[in-house]
Structures are given as structure tokens and as C-alpha cells.
Amino acid sequence: MSPWPVWGAGAAHNAMKDTPFVIAGRTFRSRLIVGSGKYSSFPVMAQAHAASGADMVTVAVRRVNISDRSRESLLDYIDTEKMFILPNTAGCYTADDAIRTARLGREAGLSNWVKLEVIGDERTLFPDNEALIEATRVLVKEGFVVLPYTNDDPIACRKLEDAGAAAVMPLGAPIGSGLGIQNVNNMRIIREFARVPLIVDAGVGTASDAALAMELGADGVLMNTAIAGAQDAVAMAEAMKHAVIAGRLAWAAGRIPRKMYASASSPVEGMVGR
């Protein structure tokens, strides 16, 4: 037997008819979730969002600038009819701060959803799992739909699920690193374990990274810097749209097993001169 299990539990009779992407009872058209930071301008962001085909965007919660009220508002450039707003707790280093920020985001927004981040270290931006699980538990009790950003650890993901998370969002690589999925095997194990949607959050650098995430069976991919930081953010957004669709379809189609040696795809019989 091949040491590589066949990827693509999808291997369905009808791979073309995909199941919808549903989180906590809400259906999304796109499996790509985008961010709203680091764009060169709000108009570029709006164009990139449109090109990405995404219908969920994550936003940060910050103090209003009291002294300078002239600045444009992010929400002027997000069509909230088409885009579901997912407030995040980016920048929070304790469970208390993350819980407080989540509550503020709920009040400022239109939903009780939160992309929960509790960061454990400034240089790596790796999550503090202990605090993350604690914050998840508290927020779920308060009625939040919690989507936690976690590390690529199947046990952490399982604990988050047990704490009531609506999805698990393991990192592919450090936030903003563009390194792609560093631990493919862990991601496959998380896929096997997870009973809630699996969203690869962070680490994507280019289209093939997003495609790989989907080929591994992720239900969705969340990215910001890979699009916003590309030289042409709008073109990269479109590339990511195709990558996510292609990767998902490849997963559903069920890939061929990996083999050590060649196997010809032309008939061996009827060769001229034999």
C-alpha cells in the first residue's frame, strides 16, 4: 500500500456538486475569507475584495481617533450587503482583552461572530492556546459564534471544539510570513479530527498555498497579507479566488495516489516496431 493515503475524502460520485460552506448555520458562497488591513488604499481594498469573490471579511476593533475625525471610515469601502463582517480581536494578548474586544466588536457590528485571537508572543504572533481556549469558553457562553485562530495542533483544535468553537482556524505559517503550510501532516490530522469547519488562517503567500490548503480538505482559507501585500493586490485577489476553487474541486475529485515509479498513460500494446 502506498505510504500516502489517498487525499480527498471528497472522492465523491459527484465531485462537481459540492456541499455548501456553512459555519454556525450561515452559508457562504465563497470559501475564501479576506482581511481588510495593509492595503495601499481603501479603493484598492474594495477592488481586491470584489475580485476575490469573498463574502466574508475580517476587521479589527480599535479606538476612534478623537483628534482627527477627517479620516475615511473603513466601512465606507465595504459593501455590507454583500460582505459579512467578521470582527477580530487582533492584537490582544490576554483572554480578558480579547473578551472585551469581542464584546465591543459585537456592539459596533451587526452580528455576534468573532475571529478570536489571543496572541502569546510578539515576534511569532503565535497564539496563547491556554488563554484562547478560556476566552472561547467564556464567549460561547455569552452567545458568540467563535472562530478561533489557533496553531496547527490537532489537540488544541479539539479542545477549542470542545469549548464550543464554531470552526477551528489553524495557522498554516506565522501571520504575514507568506511561508505556506509548514506542517502539512498536522493539517491532515486536524482535517481528520475536526467536526466543525476547518479554516486555514494565516501563512498563505501565493495561490498554490491556498490551493494546497483546500486540497488537504480545509473548508476555507482566510488571508490578508498575501493579497494586500502583493504588488498587484487586485490580480492576486483574483488568483486566490481561482486557487481556492481549484483546490476545493481537486480535493472533492480525489487525487491519484503518489507512487515511486512511472506508470504510462498510453497503451503498451500495438506499438510500431515491436
Added chain:
Amino acid sequence: MFITLNGDPFELDSPLSVADLLTKLAIDPRRVAVEHNLSILRRHLYADTLVNDGDRIEIVNFVGGGSS
């Protein structure tokens, strides 16, 4: 009187409602969340909640961001 507004001291002539404070600051109440002395203040209470001397007010909104 002074309040602490988004972490900084802020001078007011007299107590006023949160709704009036937002108007004074030219902030659209539909796009922000307000914390009054560390508790979230529900939007429908802005008009009836008085900001007094020494109160701590946080006004937040959404800004661009992906992860941390």
C-alpha cells in the same frame, strides 16, 4: 470636569449624555461601540446615560486588519 476618553484626559463643561458627547465629537453612533466605565453601553441607552466627572469612556470602531 475631566473624563478619560480613549485613554486621554478630555475636558467637558458639564455632564452630558453619551449621545450628546458623540454629536460633539462628530461621531456617527451607528458605526461605533461605547464602553462606559468598563461596561459596554448598549446603543439605545446613549441618550439616557450621563457622562460624569472622572468617567472612563472608550469609543471604538472597525479599522482595517486581518490578523494581529
